[in-house]
Amino acid sequence: xxxxxxxxxxxxxxxxxxxxxxADFRLEEVELxxxxxxxxxxxxxxxxxxxxxxxxxxxxxxxxxxxxxxxxLDGGAVGEVLASRSPDVAVGDRVLHGLGWREHAVLxxxxxxVVDISSVSDSAYLGVLGMPGVTAYVGLTAVxxxxxxxxxxxxxxxxxxxxxxxxxxxxxxxxxxxxxAGTADKVARVLELGYDxxxxxxxxxxxxxLQAAAPEGIDVYFDNVGGEHLEAAISALRLHGRVAMCGxxxxxxxxxATPGPRNLFQAIGKGLTLRGFIVGQYxxxxxxxxxxxxxxxxxxxxxxxxxxxxxxxxxPQAFIDLLAGANTGKMIVRL
Amino acid sequence: xxxxxxxxxxxxxxxxxxxxxxADFRLEEVELxxxxxxxxxxxxxxxxxxxxxxxxxxxxxxxxxxxxxxxxLDGGAVGEVLASRSPDVAVGDRVLHGLGWREHAVLxxxxxxVVDISSVSDSAYLGVLGMPGVTAYVGLTAVxxxxxxxxxxxxxxxxxxxxxxxxxxxxxxxxxxxxxAGTADKVARVLELGYDxxxxxxxxxxxxxLQAAAPEGIDVYFDNVGGEHLEAAISALRLHGRVAMCGxxxxxxxxxATPGPRNLFQAIGKGLTLRGFIVGQYxxxxxxxxxxxxxxxxxxxxxxxxxxxxxxxxxPQAFIDLLAGANTGKMIVRL
Numbered sequence: 206x207x208x209x210x211x212x213x214x215x216x217x218x219x220x221x222x223x224x225x226x227x228a229d230f231r232l233e234e235v236e237l238x239x240x241x242x243x244x245x246x247x248x249x250x251x252x253x254x255x256x257x258x259x260x261x262x263x264x265x266x267x268x269x270x271x272x273x274x275x276x277x278l279d280g281g282a283v284g285e286v287l288a289s290r291s292p293d294v295a296v297g298d299r300v301l302h303g304l305g306w307r308e309h310a311v312l313x314x315x316x317x318x319v320v321d322i323s324s325v326s327d328s329a330y331l332g333v334l335g336m337p338g339v340t341a342y343v344g345l346t347a348v349x350x351x352x353x354x355x356x357x358x359x360x361x362x363x364x365x366x367x368x369x370x371x372x373x374x375x376x377x378x379x380x381x382x383x384x385x386a387g388t389a390d391k392v393a394r395v396l397e398l399g400y401d402x403x404x405x406x407x408x409x410x411x412x413x414x415l416q417a418a419a420p421e422g423i424d425v426y427f428d429n430v431g432g433e434h435l436e437a438a439i440s441a442l443r444l445h446g447r448v449a450m451c452g453x454x455x456x457x458x459x460x461x462a463t464p465g466p467r468n469l470f471q472a473i474g475k476g477l478t479l480r481g482f483i484v485g486q487y488x489x490x491x492x493x494x495x496x497x498x499x500x501x502x503x504x505x506x507x508x509x510x511x512x513x514x515x516x517x518x519x520x521p522q523a524f525i526d527l528l529a530g531a532n533t534g535k536m537i538v539r540l
Numbered sequence: 541x542x543x544x545x546x547x548x549x550x551x552x553x554x555x556x557x558x559x560x561x562x563a564d565f566r567l568e569e570v571e572l573x574x575x576x577x578x579x580x581x582x583x584x585x586x587x588x589x590x591x592x593x594x595x596x597x598x599x600x601x602x603x604x605x606x607x608x609x610x611x612x613l614d615g616g617a618v619g620e621v622l623a624s625r626s627p628d629v630a631v632g633d634r635v636l637h638g639l640g641w642r643e644h645a646v647l648x649x650x651x652x653x654v655v656d657i658s659s660v661s662d663s664a665y666l667g668v669l670g671m672p673g674v675t676a677y678v679g680l681t682a683v684x685x686x687x688x689x690x691x692x693x694x695x696x697x698x699x700x701x702x703x704x705x706x707x708x709x710x711x712x713x714x715x716x717x718x719x720x721a722g723t724a725d726k727v728a729r730v731l732e733l734g735y736d737x738x739x740x741x742x743x744x745x746x747x748x749x750l751q752a753a754a755p756e757g758i759d760v761y762f763d764n765v766g767g768e769h770l771e772a773a774i775s776a777l778r779l780h781g782r783v784a785m786c787g788x789x790x791x792x793x794x795x796x797a798t799p800g801p802r803n804l805f806q807a808i809g810k811g812l813t814l815r816g817f818i819v820g821q822y823x824x825x826x827x828x829x830x831x832x833x834x835x836x837x838x839x840x841x842x843x844x845x846x847x848x849x850x851x852x853x854x855x856p857q858a859f860i861d862l863l864a865g866a867n868t869g870k871m872i873v874r875l
Contacts, residue, residue, distance in 0.1 A: 470816075473817065476818065476821045478814070480811075
C-alpha cells in the first residue's frame with residue numbers, strides 16, 4: 206500500500222462574529238511533508254470538536270494562543286500510524302495527538318500518546334477517557350473539592366463533560382446530583398445515566414427550576430454554562446459552597462462583554478469559593494482519573510454517549526451544531 | 541458613686557433606601573434592667589461603626605439577622621464594668637462585647653471578653669486587635685492563601701481593614717503591595733504605612749491605574765470594594781491568582797442588584813479563585829492573629845489610624861460618613 210502524499214484539512218477562513226457560520230471555515234488540500242527524523246505519519250480516524258475551540262477563534266490573548274487565520278485548525282484526534290521514523294511508535298499503532306481537523310498528520314512521535322483500542326473505541330480517548338473525562342474529574346475533585354454527601358449541580362449535564370461529571374460525582378459519594386440540559390430528551394438521558402434529578406433550563410427561570418430540584422440548596426456547582434445558570438447556582442449554594450468554573454458556553458458566541466452574576470456578593474456572607482480551571486492546569490490528575498475511570502467503566506458505573514458526524518467536510522457544521530447544543534455526550538467527527 | 545438606672549441608645553427608625561440619612565436613626569432614653577444572676581453592667585467607652593452594618597439595616601436574610609426596626613442597633617464596643625453579678629468579671633474590668641450603639645449595656649458576663657488596656661487603647665480592640673485586624677489576617681492567609689513573593693492589591697487601603705491588610709501582607713512577605721483609596725491624603729497615608737504604591741481610584745479607570753501600578757500583574761486581590769475594582773483586579777490577576785472577597789462597600793447603598801464583573805470568565809483560563817468570607821467563619825485564626833499582631837505592633841511594623849467622633853449623638857452621622865469614605869483607618873465613636 207502506497208502512502209498518501211496529500212491530505213485535506215479545515216482552515217480558519219475568517220474569525221467568527223457571534224455564532225460561527227460555514228463561511229468561517231475552508232476545506233483545503235495540501236501536500237504532506239516528508240517525514241523528518243523522529244516523526245510519524247498518522248491517518249486520523251476520529252477528531253474532536255470542543256466548545257473551548259470557539260475562544261481560540263477570536264484574536265484575543267488567552268490561556269492558549271488563538272488559531273491563526275488561513276491556517277489549519279487543530280485539536281484532539283486519534284489515528285493509525287502509517288509510517289514512522291521513530292523507535293517509540295510503530296506502524297499500526299493507534300495514537301492520541303493534537304493535530305485534528307485534518308485527515309492525515311505528520312508530527313514528532315514525542316507529541317503523541319499510544320493508546321489501546323482493544324477494549325474501548327478510538328473515540329473514547331477524545332471523550333470519557335480523554336480531555337472531557339479528566340476535566341469532569343479535576344473539576345469535582347481538585348477544583349470544587351467535592352466531599353461525600355455533597356449536593357452537586359451540573360449544568361450542560363448532557364454534554365461531553367456534564368455526562369461524566371454527574372456519574373463521577375455519584376461514584377465519589379455525592380448525596381444527590383442535579384443536572385440541567387437543553388431538551389427533554391437530554392434530560393431523560395441524564396436521568397438514565399444516574400442523575401437524581403434534571404430539568405430543561407429553557408422551561409423557566411433556572412433559579413426556580415434549581416430551587417424546585419434542590420429546595421435545601423446545593424454544595425457544589427459544576428459550571429459548563431455561565432450566565433443565568435451561575436447566578437442561580439450562587440443563590441442556591443449553601444455555606445462554604447464551591448463552584449468549579451469550567452466553561453461558559455452560553456457566552457462563547459457573545460459579541461459584547463456579558464455582565465457577571467448580580468448576586469456575586471453573596472459569596473461573602475456564605476463563604477463561597479468560585480474557582481476557574483482548565484484541565485491542563487492539573488496534569489497530575491489525568492493518570493489518576495484514567496485508572497479510576499477504567500474501573501468505573503468495567504463496573505458499568507460510567508457510560509457516555511457520542512454524537513457522531515461523518516467525514517472532514519462535516520466538521521465545521523459539527524462544531525457549529527455543538528455550540529448550539531445539538532450533541533448528546535461527546536461530539537465526534539469520524540474521518 | 542451611684543449606678544445609672546437609665547441609658548441612651550440609637551434605634552433603627554427606618555430601613556435606609558440607598559444611602560442612610562439621619563432620619564433613619566433615633567436617639568432614645570430607656571430604663572436599664574436589673575442585673576440578673578451572671579450579668580454585668582458596662583459603661584461603654586468606645587463603640588464601632590462598620591460597613592457590614594449597612595447590610596443588616598436591610599430586611600433581607602443574610603449571614604447575620606437584620607436589625608429589627610424600632611429596636612436598638614448593636615455592634616462592637618468596649619467599656620468599663622460598673623457592676624457585676626458574675627465571678628468571672630470584676631468591677632473596673634474593661635470588656636469587649638457586642639452591645640454597641642448605647643451608652644450602657646447589661647449582658648451576661650459569658651458574652652464579654654476582658655481586655656487589657658495597659659499598653660493599648662480601648663479602641664484598639666475594635667480595630668487593629670479586633671475584628672478589622674483579624675479580618676485582614678484571615679483574608680490574606682486562609683482565604684487568599686497569600687504566599688511569600690506575591691504581588692498583593694488591596695482596595696479601600698485606607699480603611700480599617702485595608703490599612704492593616706497592606707502592612708500584614710508586607711509582614712508576611714509580599715513582594716509588592718498596591719492600594720487604592722478615595723483621596724490623595726489617604727493615598728499619602730497608606731504609602732507612609734508601607735504600601736509600595738497606591739492610587740486615587742477616582743482619578744481614572746481603576747483598570748488603568750492598577751495596570752500602571754502593577755504592569756506585570758497581581759497574585760492576590762483583597763477586595764473591600766467590589767464593582768469596578770473587582771473587574772479591574774480580575775483582569776490584572778496572573779495565573780492561579782486569588783481574590784479574598786471581604787466587602788463590597790461600593791455596592792452597599794445600591795438600591796438595585798449590581799451586575800457582577802463582565803470579565804469573570806477569565807477565571808477559567810487563568811485558574812483564578814474568588815473566595816468570599818466573613819471573619820466569623822474562621823474562629824481559629826483570631827488568637828493566632830492577635831499574638832502575631834502584638835509582635836508586629838511592638839516592632840513598629842503595624843500602625844493603624846482612627847477617625848474618632850465624640851458622643852452617642854454623633855454615631856449615626858459617623859456611620860453615614862463611614863459609608864461615604866470619610867474615615868482614615870478605623871471609625872470610632874467615643875462615648
